[in-house]
Amino acid sequence: MTDNKNTFNSRYILGISFISALGGYLFGFDFAVISGALPFLREQFMLDAWWEGFLTGSLALGCIAGCLIAGRLADKYGRKPGLMLAAFIFAISSVAIAFSPGLTFFMLMRFAAGIGVGMASMLCPMYIAEISPAKVRGRNVAINQLTVVIGILVTNLVNYFLADTGENAWRWMFGLGTVPSVFFLLGVIWLPESPRWLMKAGRDAAARSVLHKIGSVEFVDSTVSAIQRSLTGNTTRTLRELFDKRVRPAVAVGITLAVFQQFCGINVVFNYTSTIFESVGANLDRQLFETVAIGFVNLVFTLLAMWQVDKMGRRPLMLIGSLGLSIVYIILAFMLQEQFPAGMVSIFVLLAIGMYAISLAPVTWVLISEIFPNKIRGVASSVAIVSLWGAYFILVFTFPVLAKKLGAYGPFYLYAGICLMGFLFVLRKVKETKGQTLEELEDNLIRH
Template sequence: MTATQQSVTFKNAYILGISFISALGGYLFGFDFAVIAGALPFLRPEFELNAWWEGFLTGSLALGCIVGCLIAGGFSERYGRKPGLMLAAFIFAVSSLGMAFSSGLTLFVVMRFAAGIGVGMASMLSPLYIAEVSPANIRGRNVAINQLTIVVGILTTNLVNYTLADNGPDAWRWMFGLGALPATLFFLGVIWLPESPRWLLKAGKAEEAKKVLNNIGSEVFVEDTCRDIQQSLRGTTKQSFKAVFEKGVRPAVIVGITLAVFQQLCGINVVFNYTSTIFESVGADLDRQLFETVAIGLVNLVFTLIAMWQVDRLGRRPLMLIGSLGLSIVYIVLAYLLQSQAAPSLVSAFVLIAIAMYATSLAPVTWVLISEIFPNRIRGLASSVAIVSLWIAYFILVFTFPVLAEVLGTYGPFYLYAGICLLGFLFVKRKVKETKGQTLEQLEQQLIEH
């Protein structure tokens, strides 16, 4: 901040409260992300899925997410972050019930696509909102709360799936329909949230922005933040997507897009979405397959908590470097184990090591960086471009895995993912700068000077 920074105090309980409520959007992400892993063994015979349709049904969520991100970018710039979060929750609640009551494959895919719109909006707006209401010294931890709710959503959904698995061939309907409950809670929680003070100042609502900032920190914090934001917005006009690719901000946008794509093409979401396929290939029965989804969820949660503890201490860049290189090595071992038909317990050990690597690095830190590195005037639009890229990469990953596994064997794609992780390591080492402990406005000034 400024020379007065020592006088700045924060209302941490309030900041944490609004961050957790906003991060419930991540829970919806985690729910729909995980529910497919438990439902696929039931959906395959229900809809007579071949490899192509299995990939498309799984990936249809990502296609909806792309649309959701595009809607969220413009919607949140025009109407605010809060209305965008409420719309995301409503769409998700309706689509969850739609999937549960689907009478055929076409309707199910349409409803999963619609769920993706809600997930896509929340995946962009939740971390963006948290970054805009959090002081610099705890911003990384708070944005990582979004990743925490994602993994809680994954774990809770895996536990529910495991419990419901013995309820007959229609168990999948309950698995999807229960998504309406967290969506409704999220909608009710967002009603209580204040609007983002950075959006309010950009919209010319200075007094409202000051009221929100007064609830976050001391008078010195309010004055410093208002001044810094207004200075960063000076001389700017209404932005279009064209502004995202202007020369001055292009380096940050390229880094954001590349990190988003890398987070998906690193391959870990194959493990999340196709757990049953991976363990079936080494002889595990259905009960073991669903149990592995629960173990994955537990490890994911524990190591996400470790990431939240370290992201503002160790920093963003070291975590990304350790995670990307570690994943590359673990994937090579995992591919060899799958190829040699190793015991399920041994495969499980290296799957869980890969999850731990991802949960402490690429999973939370990518979202933190995307929420930080863009200038105030284009943050909403630039974030939507980066996250659209993320969902395109996710669709490519989950759509191609069943086909690649059919052609190359289940182990084959993991050699490819190991190579991608090595390339990601080299990119982070060369292009990603540390952002911990700096305000969004300070990061913007660095971009301008660069």
């Protein structure tokens, strides 16, 4: 049953979506802070290409652990406790990194920060999807991506202004992450638990109470009925269930999209902006300025994605983004190879960011949050996002080594080929999901 004729408390839905999405801001912070800090960390810890890649990728290893923790925690205790734990880990790790006495401690705390990032990257979009009516679910889940890019932009701006404060500028860059962490923790205390998790836990009255705050009586009754149908039968959630022939197609699509979002290569641009622009002769000030420009473009195109994800749909945006990235990468690789001026290189770097921000960045998270059945959403999301962070580690670990051997331009030819393969995968395997409730998507999956 669709929710097109029901009425909703839009202000309340947006409010809890934005509070949950503050986890995305912290995700954006930890993701972007390394770009501004890396020039200082190279000198501080005398990093070669291998250690630079491992230091950057250590966040991803923590993210993998965080996803595994969050999956079990979310299914056993609920989405809200997981969000609170993620906020607490963010706050502690930010302070610890700022006071790092050496490289080993720094990487341990960067790993710990990754645990918080991994938990938030899984729980925030899943929570928003579970409290959002179908007709606005895509937009609301994309709010999480909006806060990610705001976190990236603000962090890049702060990094730019801190760059002239001396050799310990990187300590301030990381330490300031404590402030948004505390705000997130306080906000999560106010959030209700996910009504879908409450019903899985047998707390139907509490679920109805939350749903009444979200929408009309008709919405509550239809949603409760649909959730009850989706939860009939065995409610034990194990990895073995992911191999059930009825859900295998969704799991395969979710994992492939997650890996593709990273192997498309754009996070090399985010994390190694300074390396890319240094290769065409840009000084440190220009390198850090480019991170700010990237943040602004990322924000603008994410807003466009939020506007279009429930109108144009998920599939068309993914097709446009993957094919567009492939074309832009080929041009960008050629420009880097031929040592074009930094200003011209910047145009195509920003074009690549725009293509990604309107497509693969938000839409992948939307699809992962909605294509899995209710009974296995926690464990299936965990597996997909573990795959995403594993791919991220491989990407950022290998780039400095590849760039040293092939030049900064070489890897972009590879990423162009991956984007073309991603375009063909979306064209053949990804179905449109806009406007359908989570339970309708589950029914369609089982029927097919």
